[in-house]
Amino acid sequence: MSKMIIPILVMALTTYFIRMIPFVFVRKKIENRFIQSFLYYIPYSVLSAMTIPSIFYATGDLASAIVGTIIAIVLAYRNCPLIVVALAASAAAYATMLVTPLLI
């Protein structure tokens, strides 16, 4: 434990300060329309960039990841709850892994 505790705390503090500083020190309402719009779009662009292309590598093989992604997109488009989309994508990926060896 003693050897690991320092790097773990260093990681934790770095991550905390990144989150805390803007939340504590930028309290004035931003009036600038560009910055307002920019902050409005940031959550969507961040999540999109995090998901694509990483989702295609998430299961360790491309075929199951593609099937999982398609299922996730179809269900998300139909406004299914988050957890339903998440678990259906995993189930579809798992089913694909089971079926693929039978097809080849």
Add this chain to the structure above:
Amino acid sequence: MHPFRKGIRQGIPIALGYLSVSFSFGILAIQSGLTVLEAVLVSITNLTSAGQVAGVQLIGVSAALPELILAEFIINIRYALMSLALSQKADRSFTLPHRLLASYGVTDEIFAVSSIQKEPLKPSYMYGLTVIAALGWTAGTWLGASAGTLLPQQITNALGIALYGMFLAIILPPARKSRGILAAVLIAAAISVLIKFCFRSMSGGFAMILAAVAAAAICAVVFPVDTQKEAES
């Protein structure tokens, strides 16, 4: 409904999504030479996915502390943007101690859920989201670290896509309704793919920031948001 309970309720899908992801993190932490207790300690103090994965990999190879700090900084700098956006949505009851405490819970998913709320954010709502999400994240880490290697590899692999499925479920419904959001999603995805295949040496965390910032900036110019109208609608 009390804001804390509302936070808990909205945080349940996040916690379930986290369970599966932190489960694989728990396995990775053990493989990198951490004990179960250390893996759990990393999760409860950091509450972040990509940063923790990079962190335990660096700890595993005994990297120097400055390198660890730099890696965490680059991967997690997106939280600064999210905190900035959330700070704009915080209501008057968000005093300094609340801000110091709630900052701990700024994750991609908590940000995604809280930033699309119509009303200003209350501290107790943020605590509800954070408590349940941190519980799922820590419990999943503990399970993965202590039992992960017992599960078939294919199941662990299939669970890896769960979190991304949840991201799609967050961004696609609003993208159907707003051309600006749809553009932000598509541009960010396109730049992200471009970097992945054309600038292979760029770190994943940095590529993500670049793609997200560029897409949001383009959309802010092309589809500026009328905050007056947004508030009325």
